[in-house]
Amino acid sequence: MQQPLAPNVWDVQQTSWSNNDMPPRECAREDSSVSNPRRCSQFTFRHLSQMASCIPSSPLRVVAHIDLDCFYAQVEMVRLGIAEDTPFAVQQWQGLIAVNYPARSYGIGRHCTITEAKKLCPKLITQHVATWREADGKWAYREDPQVATDKVCLDPYRSESRKILVLIKELLPHGLQRVEKASIDEVFLDLSAHVHAILLERFPELLSPQPHRDLSELLPLPPISDLDWQADTLVDAGDSDNKTLAILDPDWDDVAFYVASGIVRHLRSSIKEKLGYTCSAGIARNKLLSKLGSSYKKPNQQTVIRNRAVAHFLSGVKFTKIRNLGGKLGEQVSRAFNTDSIPDLLTVPIEQMKVKLGDETAIWLYNTLRGVDMSEVNPRIQIKSMLSAKSFRPTLTTIDQAVRWLRIFAADIFSRLVEEGVLEHRRHPKTINLHYRPLGGQARSRSCPIPQGRALDDGTLFDLAKTLLTHIVQDGNVWPCAGLSLSVGSFEDSVSAIVCEHNLLKT
Ligand code: DCP
Numbered sequence: 001m002q003q004p005l006a007p008n009v010w011d012v013q014q015t016s017w018s019n020n021d022m023p024p025r026e027c028a029r030e031d032s033s034v035s036n037p038r039r040c041s042q043f044t045f046r047h048l049s050q051m052a053s054c055i056p057s058s059p060l061r062v063v064a065h066i067d068l069d070c071f072y073a074q075v076e077m078v079r080l081g082i083a084e085d086t087p088f089a090v091q092q093w094q095g096l097i098a099v100n101y102p103a104r105s106y107g108i109g110r111h112c113t114i115t116e117a118k119k120l121c122p123k124l125i126t127q128h129v130a131t132w133r134e135a136d137g138k139w140a141y142r143e144d145p146q147v148a149t150d151k152v153c154l155d156p157y158r159s160e161s162r163k164i165l166v167l168i169k170e171l172l173p174h175g176l177q178r179v180e181k182a183s184i185d186e187v188f189l190d191l192s193a194h195v196h197a198i199l200l201e202r203f204p205e206l207l208s209p210q211p212h213r214d215l216s217e218l219l220p221l222p223p224i225s226d227l228d229w230q231a232d233t234l235v236d237a238g239d240s241d242n243k244t245l246a247i248l249d250p251d252w253d254d255v256a257f258y259v260a261s262g263i264v265r266h267l268r269s270s271i272k273e274k275l276g277y278t279c280s281a282g283i284a285r286n287k288l289l290s291k292l293g294s295s296y297k298k299p300n301q302q303t304v305i306r307n308r309a310v311a312h313f314l315s316g317v318k319f320t321k322i323r324n325l326g327g328k329l330g331e332q333v334s335r336a337f338n339t340d341s342i343p344d345l346l347t348v349p350i351e352q353m354k355v356k357l358g359d360e361t362a363i364w365l366y367n368t369l370r371g372v373d374m375s376e377v378n379p380r381i382q383i384k385s386m387l388s389a390k391s392f393r394p395t396l397t398t399i400d401q402a403v404r405w406l407r408i409f410a411a412d413i414f415s416r417l418v419e420e421g422v423l424e425h426r427r428h429p430k431t432i433n434l435h436y437r438p439l440g441g442q443a444r445s446r447s448c449p450i451p452q453g454r455a456l457d458d459g460t461l462f463d464l465a466k467t468l469l470t471h472i473v474q475d476g477n478v479w480p481c482a483g484l485s486l487s488v489g490s491f492e493d494s495v496s497a498i499v500c501e502h503n504l505l506k507t
């Protein structure tokens with residue numbers, strides 16, 4: 001079925017979009033001086049056309065980031081039919097790994113142990129994550145999970161994550177979507193091409209410049225004086241003149257974000273309606289800003305960072321919230337310049353940054369502090385390796401015990417290959433590796449190739465792992481065993497996939 005380009009985006013705004021208050025349409029070329037810049041858009045037909053191919057440098061680019069609220073907690077609450085306002089957390093051994101928002105209002109967070117959390121909120125309900133168990137080789141939600149005999153199983157969250165991704169892809173028009181799974185509970189969407197199609201559908205005057213004009217011509221201003229952002233959080237531009245202008249006189253980047261916010265609102269409400277989960281979203285011109293936007297207001301909210309609001313928004317962001325600045329690099333930067341305030345760092349010249357951080361990091365930091373990020377939303381999942389591991393306390397003493405764990409590792413890796421869509425993308429791992437750590441002895445590894453040309457399954461992975469273990473055991477000095485890990489790697493497009501893609505290219 002052909003999807004409508006923008007369900008409900010326009011219906012809500014009929015009156016605001018009337019042409020009664022059309023602005024003057026005489027527009028200058030981009031290279032001539034414009035005496036009254038507000039009479040024309042600052043964007044050209046070329047900028048508009050760049051949206052269609054999601055070109056990262058396009059000034060009209062629109063990227064959204066969607067992040068599920070307290071994800072594992074929501075998965076368990078939906079599965080168990082727990083009411084939304086019940087304080088609830090997901091437990092892993094004695095710690096908490098996901099805490100819902102009602103529980104957070106009691107001061108409960110991931111840093112709490114289960115005992116501390118129950119003290120803060122005695123009516124807190126907790127559910128332990130499912131586990132694999134050596135004895136039965138299957139995962140299950142258990143009454144008595146034990147770190148000694150069990151291994152955490154994330155399959156339930158992976159499978160819900162996959163459903164969310166599938167739903168998002170179904171809801172977006174097929175030829176125009178660009179979706180990147182960023183983690184188990186996050187996606188980036190480059191909505192530029194989709195929004196471009198909607199703009200052209202709604203504003204025929206954007207279709208192409210008149211025959212005697214060219215692509216460097218400035219666009220007419222949008223024929224709208226007011227945009228109703230509904231429940232969205234609209235980040236302030238921080239300057240009242242600018243703000244008034246944005247409301248009275250939006251340009252096409254504002255309109256593009258407005259359209260995108262309607263699309264994202266529809267995705268979020270569909271995820272809630274069909275799967276029961278709330279999520280938060282950020283809409284901005286790139287991945288860096290949209291990700292900061294999705295965490296700006298939570299839960300169940302969306303935040304729009306218009307281009308005119310970027311500088312003001314970043315001046316209030318905690319430096320360590322920016323991707324890659326939360327850890328060691330962040331510490332290095334604040335030590336080097338004696339500050340972790342973004343406004344302070346904006347005064348540091350690029351040359352000085354290069355001296356202290358090296359060229360590559362300096363350029364990245366300089367751009368990041370200014371909200372510049374040209375990285376693409378990449379729909380191809382490029383997993384390099386996958387690992388399943390367990391440390392043993394008490395240690396293992398027999399080959400049968402070790403083999404039972406290998407069966408679990410093989411099943412774990414296989415289910416991740418399926419859930420991550422790796423096999424669906426016809427990318428197969430080429431090698432398998434078993435890492436073995438005897439108690440107090442020298443750790444060692446054995447690898448072998450995975451036979452190609454036939455469908456991969458958990459049985460094949462298990463057989464290969466068992467063979468590797470046999471070789472390691474033959475070398476001697478293996479017991480007791482303190483740790484085992486199985487990994488697959490060297491992912492490559494399969495021959496059949498390459499042939500198939502090649503044929504598609506030819507036709
Ligand atoms: N997770 C984990 N251990 C961590 C961090 C996260 O097991 N140290 C898991 C549990 C989370 C999920 O990953 O539910 C997603 O992580 P987020 O950081 O997105 O946090 P939440 O989704 O739980 O909460 P928020 O609403 O703040 O996004």
Ligand code: CA
Pocket residue numbers: 067068069070071185
């Ligand atoms: Ca989350």
Ligand code: CA
Pocket residue numbers: 067068183185186
């Ligand atoms: Ca997340």
